Amino acid sequence: MKILNYINGEYVEPLSDNWLENYNPSTGEVYAKIANSNAEDVENAYKAAKEAFPEWSNSTLEKRSRILIKIADLIEEQLVDLAQAEAKDNGKPLSLALSVDIPRASANFRFFANAITQFSSEAHESTGLNTMNFTLRQPLGVVGCISPWNLPLYLFTWKIAPAIAAGNTVVAKPSEVTPLTAFLLGEICTKAGLPKGVLNIVHGTGPTAGQAIVEHKHIKAISFTGGTKTGEHIARSAAPMFKKLSLELGGKNPNLIFADCDYNKMLETTVRSSFANQGQICLCGSRIFVEKSIFEKFKTDFVEKVKQLKVGNPFDADTNVGALVSKSHLEKVASYIEIAKKEGGKILYGGNKVTVKGFENGYYLEPTVIEVFDDKCRVNQEEIFGPVVTIMPFKTEEEVLNMANSVKYGLSATIWTTNINRTMRISKEIEAGIVWVNTWLNRDLRTPFGGVKDSGVGREGGFDALRFFTEAKNVCIKYE
Ligand code: NAD
DSSP states (O other): OEEOEEETTEEEOOTTOOEEEEEETTTTEEEEEEEOOOHHHHHHHHHHHHHHHHHHHTSOHHHHHHHHHHHHHHHHHTHHHHHHHHHHHHOOOHHHIIIIIHHHHHHHHHHHHHHHHHOOOOEEEETTTTEEEEEEEEEOSEEEEEOOSSSHHHHHHHHHHHHHHTTOEEEEEOOTTSOHHHHHHHHHHHHTTOOTTSEEEOOSOIIIIIHHHHHOTTOOEEEEESOHHHHHHHHHHHGGGTOEEEEEOOOOEEEEEOTTSOHHHHHHHHHHHHHGGGGOSTTOEEEEEEEHHHHHHHHHHHHHHHHTOOBOOTTSTTOSBOOOSOHHHHHHHHHHHHHHHHTTOEEEEOOSEEEETTEEEEEEEOOEEEEOSOTTSHHHHSOOOSSEEEEEEESSHHHHHHHHTTSSEESEEEEEOSOHHHHHHHHHHSOOSEEEESOSSOOOTTSOBOOEETTEESOBSHHHHHHHTEEEEEEEEEOO
16 A cells, blocks of 8 residues: 655655555554655645645635535544544554544534634724724645644644635645555545645655755745654744744643542543553643542552553454554653663553564553652653653642642643632643643633643644634724
8 A cells, every 4th residue: 555645636656756664553564655755745745735825715714614514524424444544553442543533633624614714803993093903814825734643633634624724725744653544634635625735745754754844935834743852843944934833742741639539530530641542642641649648549549440451452342552653652662661660660550561462563562650759750751652650649739739840841731629729729820731620631622722831832723723824914094
């Protein structure tokens, strides 16, 4: 199987005839070749996008909205095929792709199909001066969207949908680790009647294809989700060109569990927030802080629940934890378990690679719970991005807030308490872009999504995304 670029509405081979190998993480086998595109392919994608821009940016909102809804419908119709492709390409449980990844990809298009019809600009009348100001919000032109491997179609479409809804045309690159569903999206867009060149999908590596998008002189904005180091590199390349940048980066999110919480709900959700998608969600709560009075009970109950998680082939209905995305990622995550041991951490559960019968070469790891005794240790400070969590007790609100804020990241935080005063105090003080109280991964797509500190710059979601993908122009009219 060949994963081809989608340029100007057609599937095309990379000009260099260079290919990468695409692995199935649950078996460790190569099952497809991926176009290894270079700057020339990106240039072709750009040209198609440039040509499509005048007509698309002048199309009616009704037309754009109708096409986006059609894309959403087609994704829904192909739910099972797309979910199977995602599970095969990423290693995630099929059940998760069916219930979360693909429905959310469809919801992204449906949401922005509606949002664009409600997006309006401001007017400021300067009373007494006979002037009227209004703001035009115009699409930027050709924009770049670059996404990671953990939620492949979900995050790819989270960028593309607002970009095209706002009237831009797009050059997009999915992760070379998980390109399959992005490849399938091309055909869906053609079927939905998206005009040629509005969305162009280029496959390939970050340093070559990705970098060519970032450095392209005429690509006006980059919406990027991925690692903090990559984000830093992209910012360095794009900032001198004065491109608009939205950077959604890494996280090391804290869970603050107080003794007065709804214990059972907390326990069940904390297992999910720790190990969903093998812990490979930027929003997973990987640092668990528990109030001292319930710490021992929590440790016992949590480990008991984690033991029940079944590590297995993504296609088994009862699999809770699938394969990690790649061999190199498995090795990276496993190396942190060794670091934890050297740092004096106590492995309460897990820590070992798993051999799954019939899938012996897949990249499986036990969900791992580590008790740490110093919140400054590396496993507690660095993003591991796998099925590994740390736990630690705390005595006071002040102490836990200090520990929660002690990392360089600031994406999300989860607080478990029934005390509304404490909820408000912590929500205001905690350094994070998203705070969940007594819930996790509860998303309303109208809300601003993004991080502070090294977790990123800018906000996606709702009108924030539409503002990012448009340029505001003030028009000031003096009348007599
Ligand atoms: P990554 O940074 O390695 O890659 C992300 C994308 O950037 C890929 O498409 C890659 O090919 C591309 N890329 C790499 N180098 C590039 C370059 N020089 N120029 C342009 N593009 C380049 O990240 P990953 O390993 O795919 O994803 C995991 C990371 O993503 C984790 O750190 C995770 O926290 C983060 N993430 C963040 C969010 C969020 O919303 N904040 C969501 C999901 C994942």
